[in-house]
Amino acid sequence: MIAAVFGSIPAMIILTGVLVGASAALLGSFLVLRGNAMLTDAISHSIVFGIIVVWLLTGHMSGPVQVLGAALTGVLTVVLSELLARSRLVKMDAAIGLVFPALFAAGVILISIHARNVHIDVDTVLLGEIGFVWLHTVTVFGVRVPVAVATLGVVLAVNLAFVLVLWKELKLATFDAGLAAALGFLPGALHYAILTLTSVTAVAAFDAVGAILFIAFVIVPPATAYLLTRRLWLMVVLAVGLSVAACVSGYFLALRWNVSIGGMMASMTGVWFALALLFAPGRGLFAQALRWRTERLDHDCRVLVAHLFTHEDTPAMAEENTLRALVDHLRWPEPRARATVLRAHDRDLIERRDGLLTLRPKGTAVARAIFGQRDH
Numbered sequence: 001m002i003a004a005v006f007g008s009i010p011a012m013i014i015l016t017g018v019l020v021g022a023s024a025a026l027l028g029s030f031l032v033l034r035g036n037a038m039l040t041d042a043i044s045h046s047i048v049f050g051i052i053v054v055w056l057l058t059g060h061m062s063g064p065v066q067v068l069g070a071a072l073t074g075v076l077t078v079v080l081s082e083l084l085a086r087s088r089l090v091k092m093d094a095a096i097g098l099v100f101p102a103l104f105a106a107g108v109i110l111i112s113i114h115a116r117n118v119h120i121d122v123d124t125v126l127l128g129e130i131g132f133v134w135l136h137t138v139t140v141f142g143v144r145v146p147v148a149v150a151t152l153g154v155v156l157a158v159n160l161a162f163v164l165v166l167w168k169e170l171k172l173a174t175f176d177a178g179l180a181a182a183l184g185f186l187p188g189a190l191h192y193a194i195l196t197l198t199s200v201t202a203v204a205a206f207d208a209v210g211a212i213l214f215i216a217f218v219i220v221p222p223a224t225a226y227l228l229t230r231r232l233w234l235m236v237v238l239a240v241g242l243s244v245a246a247c248v249s250g251y252f253l254a255l256r257w258n259v260s261i262g263g264m265m266a267s268m269t270g271v272w273f274a275l276a277l278l279f280a281p282g283r284g285l286f287a288q289a290l291r292w293r294t295e296r297l298d299h300d301c302r303v304l305v306a307h308l309f310t311h312e313d314t315p316a317m318a319e320e321n322t323l324r325a326l327v328d329h330l331r332w333p334e335p336r337a338r339a340t341v342l343r344a345h346d347r348d349l350i351e352r353r354d355g356l357l358t359l360r361p362k363g364t365a366v367a368r369a370i371f372g373q374r375d376h
Helices: 002-006 009-033 039-058 064-086 092-114 122-127 130-135 147-165 167-175 177-182 187-228 232-257 261-279 285-311 323-328 334-346 361-375
Strands: 137-140 143-146 350-353 356-359
Touching: 002 009, 002 143, 009 039, 009 130, 009 147, 009 167, 009 187, 009 232, 009 261, 039 064, 039 092, 039 187, 064 092, 064 187, 130 147, 130 187, 130 261, 137 147, 143 147, 147 167, 147 187, 167 177, 167 187, 177 187, 187 232, 187 261, 232 261, 261 285, 285 323, 285 334, 285 350, 285 356, 285 361, 323 334, 334 350, 356 361
Parallel strands: none
Antiparallel strands: 137 143, 350 356
16 A cells, blocks of 8 residues: 555655645744745755755765755855844845855856766756656665655654744744743754754755745745734644645646646645735735725714714704715715715614704714813
8 A cells, every 4th residue: 555655656746745845834934934034045046056065075966964065055045144244234135135146156157067967957956846756766664765755754754843842942932032042042043943954955855846846835835824823833734734735736737737747836835825815814905905994984984973963953964964065075975975874874873864964872972082082
């Protein structure tokens, strides 16, 4: 049964994407909350320099030394960017934009000069080829398993253990680094630990899915989950779940439309984000628009009761306490005036009596409160 699963090409492609997505989303949730999400872009590009340097020194493309060496290059990118930003000559975003293109360009030049005949090129680093992960296998407990699956399985286990063991420290350092430092939790060390694991995950993922899909998984699912909840644990779970959903749906849509599998997986993370951006309860655009409309109607109701209260029992009441007066004197469009009257009527603030808009006791109380605050 297990051998049959690992022998299935579709299953291995989807599993590779799921492992990358889950590993990236676990760490990306904290990076997004800390405002360091774009460091992922810098890391995923600069590790090209580390990969080729380690290959020049060892002659090997894979192995723990190669992974560690390339990952350290990612950390080096962050360190150099922070040092440059601390010089106060440039801001952090500009520092990142200066450091990682330099390292990436150096890596590309070294590949062009020294590694033309080696299985490493810029397209592989940026885009990968998740559809071919099943070709390169290794025996694990007597079962032939894709190397990418075995490697990413270990990376996911390490990332998950890191998050679970240091959950309390990570949570505190993310939301209040000052308090975390006061309690001895070393938020700086946790920050670099997350970035180191991010670099390791990027190195493990680049040959299978490339930098672009990796960046999408680190940033987009956590950002989507952030729109859906304010609870950290639920945000992490949702980010991982959205990554898995993007891999599964992206694979089958790619087959249906005969397009890039990795590209469609990345696109699906964008689809989830767009849906959350529009329909997220409380924070989505539609929810915000509805809340803004409700707030405007409530404000208009207060203006209405104040207007009616001002002219109540005066000679101008017959003229001012009408729908037409709201249009002519308050300069409200007629649809806005009608919506406000209906809202105020539904809230039991006003009623129609003898063709006029008159205040009910609740409306009078609201009006008195308005003018009482002004008098005070």
